[in-house]
Amino acid sequence: MLVYGDTGVGKSSLVKYAAEDESLASLTIECLSSKSYSELIEDGIRKLVEVREIKKTTSLSAGAEVEASGKVPFLLTLKGKLQGKVGRESEFEVINKPPLDVLLEAMQIANKKLIIFDNFQNITSESDRLLIAQTLEFLADRSASTGDIKAVVIGIAEDASSLLGGSGSFQRRTTEVGVPRMPDDEIAEILNRGFSKLGIGISPAIISKLVFYSDGFPYFGHLLGLQVARAVRREGSIFAAESMVETALARAVRDVDKSYNDRTRRAFEAGGEVQPRRRILEILSMSDKREWRSADVIAAYEDRFEKRADYAFLHTSLAQLTDVKHGAILSRSGTRNSYIYRFSDPQMRPYLRLTAFGK
Template structure:
């Protein structure tokens, strides 16, 4: 039985000036409700993607997951920085694997999650799914169950079941029963595994997945977690590694970023300019969330235009950037506001300079080169000298300034963002103020294809800028640390 369904969409987006986007549904012919509904099924800034046709730039990872799930006793662990699309990849892969007789099981972790509470939640969701479609099966096998009998009879809850799970062996027994009830090919997504605060509880999962394989239980698990390395999630219990296909998810490649915009615009039969695709790709910093958010706001602006149009204007774009900034969570806004609300008024330009590169880690001298260009492009004002600029950069390590940067442990004068996703927000703020931040191409010279990464997402820079993309300036770095 082929549980993976259709093939991945093979259309490869091309970056061309005035890209014409298809002939499906004219934007201005829709009422507001119809437009909003179609838009919500096209871009996903607020929830994971579940369908393969809306997931761009993850073909290789999906192929790895597919092959891993076919292997007996193998599960998947997707990890990387926050916001790179781990939940979307997990949801899409699970949706492809799960047999058609049920929906896949999706559970999320929290700081107080335990092995017992998580397994109980999986079991409860499995029986809820089955309650809708398998009442005959349940009544015939209920007597053979030890743990789920009460839940099937609607006399118990996940909280009650959690108290009954005392050991890993109990957890295994619950999973056996849940898998039998749920579907032909059940799969579970355990999202945000890193949020489990107790290291002991996280370590219990290493033994759990080993026993799932040893006992040939018919259930697959996809974990997701924020981490720089898998060691930080699994700790000392590396015995689980051989049962896991571990996937470190990088940021989106440039062609995948604008493919999201092209796909959305195609559904509304509108045109997107070449330079605008480049700007969205650059500002998003490779985070799917930002691409989807900007695209959503952009299409709303086009829809609400007083005159009918089939072309996205730069006015639409700049308004969409401001709309996106307003929609971003306070968690990302707060560090930025702390950094710029200082006694001196030059911290915002300094902060923009830190985000002006494709490199994850940057030397202060390179940031200063960016700063000089930014400061000169604004209204005449006094430009900080290199020493004062360096002092500002060091201040961005402090809690009073948002704790935005962290120094490299091994290379003096080199910094990176503490929260990698914040850099995209900084780029949006600069864009809204008329400052275009795009990494200098001279800094990204490795000769690879446009979709390739030079290092992992925890390395020194993100996917390289594709051939054919040019920027309005080049910079030289003449300053010494």
């Protein structure tokens, strides 16, 4: 299975709760750009086995079911203790087996039924990405011999093919699940239900404001709701007043990734009358769109600020907002004269709403 979508929309939580509902004990492997496929598999093994001894041997005659094209496969010899509840550890030893086979054997003994490769977008090596795709194919084809162990790949992407790619045979063996941002009415329902359980009264206008700042991200919805509830309790009240909300928003900003502050500082001009980069980010942060062409930005600029005879300065500023020097706030795709701009990190928009432009 492939699970994809924006950062912070609840992909990992969805898989976690779905596994719990199906009583599937899972093993999560965090994907890091610094680690190869074999190192990721070893990470999984070490989560299950208290390793005492491990060594690798290369072999030209015996290879794993899953291996990188053109690479010499290696085999593992491992001695250790299978981790479990206190007093229930058991010895675990394998000799000259491919790493994936070792992992699957340990999972079967530990009664784990699901491998989760989380944050897969961090894997940039094409060969390692291919190996993950081959692993999913292998598990789909060998369910009887593996004890029907399943695999889920979770990552930030606009679609499944850009997340993992792979052959047509791989795509036929997987289920693709796109996780969109949460609709405004669902964010509002979560907030209303939470405040109701706490016995806190809150007006529809304030709920609408919190929904706007959340921008479809459950993380921001929960964060803002928590801070408002705390502000109400500090005041000894049972009703959320507007002044309490402003205090809660300020506290919520401090809980957000500190790197956002550095990036926006680099993006904004230090001075000047027009400050086009700041104006562009104000337009985009307050918009209900998720992507923009240059013409969209120009039209919004005219509505919000002023009409100009020449908009070369806006094109230049849009390009600057995609480079690291200016915080890489935006990303762009397409070809010259038809670029499409998006926030490089979708959570930057709710951050800008909370800090610079939303009040």
